[in-house]
Amino acid sequence: xxxxxxxxxxxxxxxxxxxxxxxxxxxxxxxxxxxxxxxxxxxxxxxxxxxxxxxxxxxxxxxxxxxxxxxxxxxxxxxxxxxxxxxxxxxxxxxxxxxxxxxxxxxxxxxxxxxxxxxxxxxxxxxxxxxxxxxxxxxxxxxxxxxxxxxxxxxxxxxxxxxxxxxxxxxxxxxxxxxxxxxxxxxxxxxxxxxxxxxxxxxxxxxxxxxxxxxxxxxxxxxxxxxxxxxxxxxxxxxxxxxxxxxxxxxxxxxxxxxxxxxxxxxxxxxxxxxxxxxxxxxxxxxxxxxxxxxxxxxxxxxxxxxxxxxxxxxxxxxxxxxxxxxxxxxxxxxxxxxxxxxxxxxxx
Numbered sequence: 257x258x259x260x261x262x263x264x265x266x267x268x269x270x271x272x273x274x275x276x277x278x279x280x281x282x283x284x285x286x287x288x289x290x291x292x293x294x295x296x297x298x299x300x301x302x303x304x305x306x307x308x309x310x311x312x313x314x315x316x317x318x319x320x321x322x323x324x325x326x327x328x329x330x331x332x333x334x335x336x337x338x339x340x341x342x343x344x345x346x347x348x349x350x351x352x353x354x355x356x357x358x359x360x361x362x363x364x365x366x367x368x369x370x371x372x373x374x375x376x377x378x379x380x381x382x383x384x385x386x387x388x389x390x391x392x393x394x395x396x397x398x399x400x401x402x403x404x405x406x407x408x409x410x411x412x413x414x415x416x417x418x419x420x421x422x423x424x425x426x427x428x429x430x431x432x433x434x435x436x437x438x439x440x441x442x443x444x445x446x447x448x449x450x451x452x453x454x455x456x457x458x459x460x461x462x463x464x465x466x467x468x469x470x471x472x473x474x475x476x477x478x479x480x481x482x483x484x485x486x487x488x489x490x491x492x493x494x495x496x497x498x499x500x501x502x503x504x505x506x507x508x509x510x511x512x513x514x515x516x517x518x519x520x521x522x523x524x525x526x527x528x529x530x531x532x533x534x535x536x537x538x539x540x541x542x543x544x545x546x547x548x549x550x551x552x553x554x555x556x557x558x559x560x561x562x563x564x565x566x567x568x569x570x571x572x573x574x575x576x577x578x579x580x581x582x583x584x585x586x587x588x589x590x591x592x593x594x595x596x597x598x599x600x601x602x603x604x605x
Contacts, residue, residue: 277518277549280568284550289561293554297350304341307334308368312470319474328483332490335369335434339495340539342368346377347551362452366459369491370467372441374450384551388524389509396508400429401592404508408598420600423593426500433492438464498537501528501584502544505591506577521548522569526587527562527578534581535559545576 284290311331318324342364344350351357365373379394386392390404398407402419411419418425438460444450445457471480506524514520528534528542540555541547546565547558569576579587 276516276568276572280518280549280565283564283568284553284561287560287564289557289564290550290553291557292349292352293556296554296556297344301341304334304337308338315470316474320476320479322479324475324479324483325486328487329490332487332494335487335491336494336498337539338364338368339371340498340541342371342373342376343380343539343541344555346373346380349552349554358452362455362459366441366456367463370441370460370463371437372444372456372460374452374456375441375444375447376437384548386509386514387521387548388503388506389513391510395503401426402595402599403504403592404595405598406510408596411599416599419596422596423589426589426592427493427496430493430496431489433496434488435492437492437495498539498541500588501526501538501581502541504588505584518549518572519574521545522565522574522576525577526584527576528581528584529578530581542581
């Protein structure tokens, strides 16, 4: 079978006791997996920074040539790796002190790739607290797509227009995700509760000015527009392809559906099988279950933690899902198609 579970029949998602996670936490701590990895992150930050600088040097050297679109594709992947680093920084996996984490996160997010770090961190924190909860997870807001049949029944406007064929439109729509991140970061600056608004805004607009200025300085207008489109669209597809396998197609909670912490995280998450290439390409988020249980665990420890977590879930009779990357996309798209079914049904005369 392509999907691997450790329990054939998932238990009721509401059952369980809080002590189950405490027992697991002790096992993980005893294995030394919560310890920091400064050497690993120093090497990773240096590698990504070198690729980032090297990409822009290549952009200048290639200059007025259509080969610049290959550089755009390369930089799309590098931008995705910067986003993954910002993710680890936000979860306090890299630095012990909060100030160091926040400063590095803003430099990587706002200045590096034009993503509003403060806005994203707040959104992502709320997602971790209530993954796949229809009312509480900001990643399930039906702003463009509908994620459940309840949302489909209540949909209007764009979600209703797209919902009929949303499974087929999902990956094409990801080409807009990079632009959406930029726009959301700018819009968040209007929120007075956003911390360090001045610093966030200054870095964001400095990124946009330098980025667009470089394109127009090195390339003719038409080629600059093509570079921007290829770079930003592939960046969005890469980001979406990283995050889509994690929760889409997994159980969706509603209302008072709030199981204990361990089950809330495990039963709504999916792991993706693979070797070192998958670990690098997905930034360790292929171990989504372990990441959600222990968000501050350094990403290189997640593979080792998986053995402990999977065995613990098996002992408890808690369903633990792990699939191939292709199967995860298939399940996510099937879920989207299922969610949009009410929109496809003909309206009674």
